Amino acid sequence: MAQTSSDHKAHTPFLSRPGVRRLAPFVLITAIALVFIFENRENVKIRLLVPEVTMPLWGALLIAWGLGMLACAVTLRRRRSRHTRRPQ
Incomplete structure (x- = not known):
């Protein structure tokens, strides 16, 4: 039985995910x-x-x-909020 494209989801390796790549240096x-x-x-x-x-x-x-x-x-919070602001 062959899998259709809707049944098969692309699997992203754990270390290639953007969230993991940003968090790894911090950890x-x-x-x-x-x-x-x-x-x-x-x-x-x-x-x-x-x-x-004395301590x-x-x-x-x-x-x-x-x-x-x-x-x-x-x-980081200030930089993120500055970039998400849209001109009106």
Whole structure:
């Protein structure tokens, strides 16, 4: 029995899908960053403009990573909304 074109759907390989291609670098960089962050467990003194605090280095790195991810999300949202706007 031969399959007709309506029965057979084209199968796109998983790694060729656009969503996976955009997400893969994020997952790889995040994994490497988290390994680096949690390998640095000693306490350090950090100056926050005026006060000086002592905290684990992994905490400071995690805060910096989180702020970077937040900045990236805000930037991507602004860029996406700018490109979807249509002139009237």
